[in-house]
Amino acid sequence: MTGPLLRVRDLTATVTTRREVIRAVRGVSFDINADEAVGFVGESGCGKSVTAKALMRLAPEGASIALGGSVAFWGQELLGLGEEEMRDLRGRRIAMVFQDPMTSLNPVMSIGAQMADMLRRHLGLSGRAARERGIELLDLVGIPEPARRIDDFPHQFSGGQRQRILIAIAISCEPDLLIADEPTTALDVTVQAQILRLLLRLREERGMALMLITHDFGVVAGMVDRVNVMYRGEIVETGLVDDVFSAPQHAYTRALLDAVPRLQGAGAIR
Amino acid sequence: MTAAPLLQVRDLSVLFPARRGAPPVRAVERLSFEIAPGQTLGLVGQSGSGKTTAGRAILQLQKASGGSVRLLGQELTTMPAGALRRMRRHMQFVLQNPYSSLHPRMTIGQILSEPLQVHRSVPANRVRERVEELLELVNLDPTMMRRYPHEFSGGQRQRVVIARALAVNPDFVVCDEPVSALDVRTQAQIVALLQSLQEKLGLSYLFIAHDLAIVREMAHRVAVMFRGRIVEMGSADQVYDSPAHPYTRLLLDAVPVPDPRLQRERLRQAPPDLRFLEGDGGACVHGVDHEGAGTPEWHEVAEGHGVSCRYWPAGSSPAG
Ligand SMILES: Nc1ncnc2c1ncn2[C@@H]1O[C@H](COP(=O)(O)OP(=O)(O)OP(=O)(O)O)[C@@H](O)[C@H]1O
Numbered sequence: 001m002t003g004p005l006l007r008v009r010d011l012t013a014t015v016t017t018r019r020e021v022i023r024a025v026r027g028v029s030f031d032i033n034a035d036e037a038v039g040f041v042g043e044s045g046c047g048k049s050v051t052a053k054a055l056m057r058l059a060p061e062g063a064s065i066a067l068g069g070s071v072a073f074w075g076q077e078l079l080g081l082g083e084e085e086m087r088d089l090r091g092r093r094i095a096m097v098f099q100d101p102m103t104s105l106n107p108v109m110s111i112g113a114q115m116a117d118m119l120r121r122h123l124g125l126s127g128r129a130a131r132e133r134g135i136e137l138l139d140l141v142g143i144p145e146p147a148r149r150i151d152d153f154p155h156q157f158s159g160g161q162r163q164r165i166l167i168a169i170a171i172s173c174e175p176d177l178l179i180a181d182e183p184t185t186a187l188d189v190t191v192q193a194q195i196l197r198l199l200l201r202l203r204e205e206r207g208m209a210l211m212l213i214t215h216d217f218g219v220v221a222g223m224v225d226r227v228n229v230m231y232r233g234e235i236v237e238t239g240l241v242d243d244v245f246s247a248p249q250h251a252y253t254r255a256l257l258d259a260v261p262r263l264q265g266a267g268a269i270r
Numbered sequence: 271m272t273a274a275p276l277l278q279v280r281d282l283s284v285l286f287p288a289r290r291g292a293p294p295v296r297a298v299e300r301l302s303f304e305i306a307p308g309q310t311l312g313l314v315g316q317s318g319s320g321k322t323t324a325g326r327a328i329l330q331l332q333k334a335s336g337g338s339v340r341l342l343g344q345e346l347t348t349m350p351a352g353a354l355r356r357m358r359r360h361m362q363f364v365l366q367n368p369y370s371s372l373h374p375r376m377t378i379g380q381i382l383s384e385p386l387q388v389h390r391s392v393p394a395n396r397v398r399e400r401v402e403e404l405l406e407l408v409n410l411d412p413t414m415m416r417r418y419p420h421e422f423s424g425g426q427r428q429r430v431v432i433a434r435a436l437a438v439n440p441d442f443v444v445c446d447e448p449v450s451a452l453d454v455r456t457q458a459q460i461v462a463l464l465q466s467l468q469e470k471l472g473l474s475y476l477f478i479a480h481d482l483a484i485v486r487e488m489a490h491r492v493a494v495m496f497r498g499r500i501v502e503m504g505s506a507d508q509v510y511d512s513p514a515h516p517y518t519r520l521l522l523d524a525v526p527v528p529d530p531r532l533q534r535e536r537l538r539q540a541p542p543d544l545r546f547l548e549g550d551g552g553a554c555v556h557g558v559d560h561e562g563a564g565t566p567e568w569h570e571v572a573e574g575h576g577v578s579c580r581y582w583p584a585g586s587s588p589a590g
């Protein structure tokens with residue numbers, strides 16, 4: 001073995017826009033092992049999405065990014081890798097569900113064509129096989145009548161359906177690592193549970209590792225082994241999710257947990 | 271209590287046209303509800319059940335295939351374009367995504383001036399003053415008006431979106447998942463902001479959301495949608511404390527809890543069987559063909575608390 005699937009050391013990310021320079025990620029270090037799920041929580045703007053995109057070497061919208069430190073994937077350093085090799089990794093070995101479902105789907109391409117594109121490029125599937133696989137994937141994420149809907153365009157789906165289509169595309173090439181940035185914000189709790197069960201199954205059956213970014217502490221609770229709490233571009237607390245939730249060490253973590261809206265009586269197992 | 275409703279929706283239906291020989295999508299089916307002045311109706315339910323489509327059809331952003339929508343006593347579905355344009359200042363939309371709903375190349379000041387100019391709601395020389403007022407209303411610093419949306423956090427952007435909706439002094443606002451993209455602390459701030467604005471300005475909201483805890487906090491009444499229909503509606507307490515429809519119960523049971531051990535165990539259990547909720551069309555759970563008979567599929571279980579007899583498992587009954 002070459003160590004963990006992902007080893008991140010002293011990662012820094014400086015985001016430059018026309019008006020300002022933001023040190024969005026200020027030296028974060030963490031590991032993700034094969035078939036492990038790691039959660040990232042923290043308030044808006046603390047650097048979760050920039051961290052996730054940095055692993056894929058992507059800049060945030062409308063900005064450029066300078067990266068420092070080290071990101072090793074199966075022992076291979078990604079920060080110095082050529083763009084060509086990076087493109088082969090993205091989607092195939094490391095896939096990402098982006099936070100904004102609308103901007104990450106192509107509005108003028110049918111869902112089926114977008115899925116087929118990925119399946120052809122990375123797995124070499126023929127048009128027909130890609131279509132069948134696409135229908136299967138839509139069914140997996142709970143889109144009703146998938147065979148009828150595969151030729152529809154993004155605007156013809158509901159917000160939550162679009163979010164699930166993104167998940168279907170991300171898991172389509174069976175990546176080693178799935179980075180999911182707020183993947184269930186647009187879903188009702190029963191469909192959300194269905195998607196979470198699907199991700200758990202992929203992890204169990206195929207050893208897919210998961211980096212899960214979410215504001216929803218209920219989601220993180222059930223899904224991850226370890227959790228990293230970010231604050232202003234740094235990881236301020238890290239630990240097993242059970243420990244962090246039952247005995248948060250950092251005052252900031254405590255404040256976050258205290259702010260979780262709770263529904264009285266929820267969570268009873270009937 | 272019996273104030274005339276601000277909004278009255280009757281049998282509202284939306285069909286999306288068929289593609290290539292397939293039957294049309296019946297996205298919203300015969301929705302009926304009212305919202306009183308200063309009140310909030312929470313709309314929750316299955317992803318894809320027609321919540322956004324209903325909100326759009328009420329605001330006349332989507333053509334209804336049937337039914338009626340009355341705002342301030344005026345019928346909107348048949349209103350001529352010019353009158354409808356004037357009506358628009360009474361009703362506004364706040365969308366889920368604070369990232370894509372603001373124009374990236376316009377400053378906050380320009381974004382907030384636009385509706386004021388379109389509706390000519392203040393004279394040209396007072397626009398700037400009104401923009402400052404609006405920013406203060408949503409607790410943002412007026413000096414921020416020279417900045418661009420990407421320079422703001424998600425929570426700040428959502429405040430700008432709310433300020434834009436309030437620019438024309440609406441009576442009714444549809445909030446479609448206004449806080450789901452935000453972290454828990456920011457969510458709480460935005461919810462508090464929406465509540466204080468409701469108190470201050472007497473606004474009515476249709477509040478669409480997936481977070482059931484937040485809906486309970488925001489809403490006076492709650493409607494639950496499943497496959498295009500409202501399957502249950504009542505006061506927030508009625509729906510949350512004595513849910514009557516099987517789908518409502520499923521939904522309440524599935525709320526994730528921030529307890530790792532418990533939550534893992536729940537995800538490990540077999541998923542709930544949604545099949546028993548199938549059986550669209552034909553007779554209801556009482557064996558009545560309501561469509562044929564022209565009777566509503568609706569049963570009162572308590573005063574102001576109704577439940578549909580659709581999507582029930584065979585042999586069960588809405589009353590028991
Ligand atoms: N496209 C961008 N242009 C300019 N600054 C950006 C951009 N994207 C992120 N930033 C800045 O980088 C920092 C980190 O942002 P990031 O998007 O990683 O936060 P986040 O933790 O994902 O927040 P959220 O929970 O709201 O998604 C913030 O200060 C933000 O303002």
Ligand SMILES: Nc1ncnc2c1ncn2[C@@H]1O[C@H](COP(=O)(O)OP(=O)(O)OP(=O)(O)O)[C@@H](O)[C@H]1O
Nearest residue numbers: 156157158159160286297317318319320321322323
């Ligand atoms: N333009 C369209 N053409 C065809 N079908 C559509 C169109 N817009 C929505 N639909 C379908 O209508 C149904 C209702 O969609 P809607 O967006 O109203 O759902 P929703 O309740 O808001 O869901 P979510 O919680 O996922 O946002 C869905 O099945 C959707 O696929």
Ligand SMILES: [Mg+2]
Nearest residue numbers: 048049050099
């Ligand atoms: Mg983010």
Ligand SMILES: [Mg+2]
Nearest residue numbers: 158159321322
């Ligand atoms: Mg919607």
